[in-house]
Amino acid sequence: xxxxxxxxxxxxxxxxxxxxxxxxxxxxxxxxxxxxxxxxxxxxxxxxxxxxxxxxxxxxxxxxxxxxxxxxxxxxxxxxxxxxxxxxxxxxxxxxxxxxxxxxxxxxxxxxxxxxxxxxxxxxxxxxxxxxxxxxxxxxxxxxxxxxxxxxxxxxxxxxxxxxxxxxxxxxxxxxxxxxxxxxxxxxxxxxxxxxxxxxxxxxxxxxxxxxxxxxxxxxxxxxxxxxxxxxxxxxxxxxxxxxxxxxxxxxxxxxxxxxxxxxxxxxxx
Amino acid sequence: xxxxxxxxxxxxxxxxxxxxxxxxxxxxxxxxxxxxxxxxxxxxxxxxxxxxxxxxxxxxxxxxxxxxxxxxxxxxxxxxxxxxxxxxxxxxxxxxxxxxxxxxxxxxxxxxxxxxxxxxxxxxxxxxxxxxxxxxxxxxxxxxxxxxxxxxxxxxxxxxx
Ligand code: FES
Ligand code: FES
Numbered sequence: 001x002x003x004x005x006x007x008x009x010x011x012x013x014x015x016x017x018x019x020x021x022x023x024x025x026x027x028x029x030x031x032x033x034x035x036x037x038x039x040x041x042x043x044x045x046x047x048x049x050x051x052x053x054x055x056x057x058x059x060x061x062x063x064x065x066x067x068x069x070x071x072x073x074x075x076x077x078x079x080x081x082x083x084x085x086x087x088x089x090x091x092x093x094x095x096x097x098x099x100x101x102x103x104x105x106x107x108x109x110x111x112x113x114x115x116x117x118x119x120x121x122x123x124x125x126x127x128x129x130x131x132x133x134x135x136x137x138x139x140x141x142x143x144x145x146x147x148x149x150x151x152x153x154x155x156x157x158x159x160x161x162x163x164x165x166x167x168x169x170x171x172x173x174x175x176x177x178x179x180x181x182x183x184x185x186x187x188x189x190x191x192x193x194x195x196x197x198x199x200x201x202x203x204x205x206x207x208x209x210x211x212x213x214x215x216x217x218x219x220x221x222x223x224x225x226x227x228x229x230x231x232x233x234x235x236x237x238x239x240x241x242x243x244x245x246x247x248x249x250x251x252x253x254x255x256x257x258x259x260x261x262x263x264x265x266x267x268x269x270x
Numbered sequence: 271x272x273x274x275x276x277x278x279x280x281x282x283x284x285x286x287x288x289x290x291x292x293x294x295x296x297x298x299x300x301x302x303x304x305x306x307x308x309x310x311x312x313x314x315x316x317x318x319x320x321x322x323x324x325x326x327x328x329x330x331x332x333x334x335x336x337x338x339x340x341x342x343x344x345x346x347x348x349x350x351x352x353x354x355x356x357x358x359x360x361x362x363x364x365x366x367x368x369x370x371x372x373x374x375x376x377x378x379x380x381x382x383x384x385x386x387x388x389x390x391x392x393x394x395x396x397x398x399x400x401x402x403x404x405x406x407x408x409x410x411x412x413x414x415x416x417x418x419x420x421x422x423x424x425x426x427x428x429x430x431x
Contacts, residue, residue, distance in 0.1 A: 003295060003308075003311065003330070004290045004292065006290075007288065007289070008289060008290055009289050010272070010289035010290070010335045012335055012336070012338060032333075032336075035331060035332065035333070035336070036313065036331055039292075039313070039331045039332070040311075040312055040313045040331065043311045043312075044311075052289075052333075054335065054336060056336065057336070080325075103400075103401065104316070104400040104401025104402075105326060105379070105382065105383070105386075105398055105400070105401060106319055106326045106327050106379065106382075106401050107313065107328065107331075107401060109322075109325040109326060109327050110327050110328075110331070110332065185312075185314070186314075186400070
């Protein structure tokens with residue numbers, strides 16, 4: 001009786017310190033940070049942790065705070081809180097928008113920022129914002145720059161026993177996120193986060209390739225001229241893009257351009 | 271086995287569960303509250319939606335341990351003193367169900383939606399139903415039912431004020 005076809009242990013951590021101690025004692029344990037990706041993955045047995053440590057209820061990791069021109073969000077903050085936060089909407093409206101487009105209302109009530117980022121699902125939305133805004137990931141051990149954090153499909157720079165505690169998103173002059181959803185699963189087949197800052201433009205792509213990445217030719221063109229037609233002559237290479245029954249690599253490469261143009265147009269209007 | 275305690279439809283419950291138990295199975299098989307349905311194993315259909323501390327969640331995508339101490343409402347907890355909730359009433363009046371399989375999840379989603387957004391238009395309702403699938407494809411009347419319920423509940427509040 002359970003629908004998860006194998007037994008495992010579940011412990012709810014009462015504090016970050018307790019979560020760290022539990023993790024040190026049971027290195028094979030996996031953190032449960034909301035579970036909106038992990039639980040479906042466990043149902044399909046694509047993940048089979050023998051022990052779960054639930055950190056989704058940690059109040060000390062659930063906050064949104066403005067610090068200088070950055071918004072700092074605790075790892076256990078729900079997507080629902082981010083989409084509705086007046087601080088996020090004021091400082092980085094694109095981030096509130098992105099959070100409001102994750103999954104559906106019931107998923108947004110439970111899923112967390114830290115869970116999404118630590119899991120680094122190739123089709124997750126948050127990694128695009130982290131990389132696009134050049135955010136900094138703070139953990140129980142150190143701070144990690146976005147460019148160093150996402151290392152591959154479902155892979156990050158996180159080490160064993162390391163827990164994401166908060167992410168600091170610097171505000172951009174303009175930014176926007178545009179995604180094309182798979183009509184059935186509703187996951188991003190391509191999602192592009194564009195951010196214009198005083199240090200230039202960053203373009204982060206999720207959904208199209210095995211891992212979120214930066215489209216550097218677009219960044220160069222948009223830094224020179226921040227307009228959708230600056231992308232007219234850029235050919236995104238399909239090499240290494242995902243290819244499956246939902247769309248070929250060429251199709252996804254084209255979607256990246258289309259979504260990038262939409263994101264730039266939205267950033268200009270926002 | 272672990273003991274979990276929570277409030278379900280206003281009643282305190284305390285039960286022994288296996289750690290791997292999903293909330294939906296706990297409700298259906300241990301508490302015999304079978305109004306909450308299971309329509310998929312991919313978190314997509316929404317037939318399992320219940321409220322945890324007043325917010326709609328997919329009970330197939332939570333372990334029962336995650337709701338320790340929480341206040342849970344299921345479809346069985348909506349009617350009060352033998353009187354249907356206004357959203358239930360509106361589903362009946364607007365023919366918002368065909369086979370009825372998706373209905374408990376639709377109604378729990380609608381109650382949460384109206385609480386968050388009392389001013390609902392049809393577009394917003396369709397958007398908010400992103401995570402609920404009706405296999406009978408009866409969306410048109412589901413949207414009408416939610417719109418009707420929202421209007422009536424708003425009217426009720428204005429009169430009461
Ligand atoms: S049974 Fe929960 S979403 Fe389908
Ligand atoms: S009424 Fe049959 S699934 Fe919706």
